[in-house]
Amino acid sequence: MKVVSYLKALGFSNDLSSFSERKRIQKIAYLLKQFDPSDADLRFGFNWYLHGPYSPQLASVLFNATPEDVASVIPEADLSVINKIRNFLAEDLYSVDSLELVVSVIYLIKHGQERDLGSRKQIEEFLLAKKPQFCHDEFERSWLKIVSSHMWDKELSKLHN
Numbered sequence: 001m002k003v004v005s006y007l008k009a010l011g012f013s014n015d016l017s018s019f020s021e022r023k024r025i026q027k028i029a030y031l032l033k034q035f036d037p038s039d040a041d042l043r044f045g046f047n048w049y050l051h052g053p054y055s056p057q058l059a060s061v062l063f064n065a066t067p068e069d070v071a072s073v074i075p076e077a078d079l080s081v082i083n084k085i086r087n088f089l090a091e092d093l094y095s096v097d098s099l100e101l102v103v104s105v106i107y108l109i110k111h112g113q114e115r116d117l118g119s120r121k122q123i124e125e126f127l128l129a130k131k132p133q134f135c136h137d138e139f140e141r142s143w144l145k146i147v148s149s150h151m152w153d154k155e156l157s158k159l160h161n
Helices: 002-009 019-035 056-063 076-094 096-115 120-130 136-149 153-157
Strands: 047-049 052-054
Touching: 002 019, 002 056, 002 076, 019 052, 019 056, 019 076, 019 096, 047 096, 052 096, 076 096, 076 136, 096 120, 096 136, 096 153, 120 136
Parallel strands: none
Antiparallel strands: 047 052
């Protein structure tokens, strides 16, 4: 199971015993899909849920994983994806809350127009209303991280001011 291999390469387990770790796995899997969209093993569908992008399909696969699934090793060629994610997230990789915020902003940049969120301001207002534990400064930091990565320039260009 490639998601588990990526998690191991990033220094995490596929421990599903705590909500925090399940949330981390969901957010990292969403990012993996962003950084490697052509990978058939990462074709989980994600929807907006309480803590941002969530895939019931991924949850099911993880909860039903066999020891053989978990024992897989990441191919050498895929290490560049791991390095890109590490470089992009930096310290946010180790904070489940920061990871949730960054990934939620990315999701809304990509899919916010489905919720009539066509601008940065609308995305911020929606996100801070849904996630009052975050503040403007945290949103701003996440937004700047995403913009400066240039990975989502196409989606950002579709937003109006």
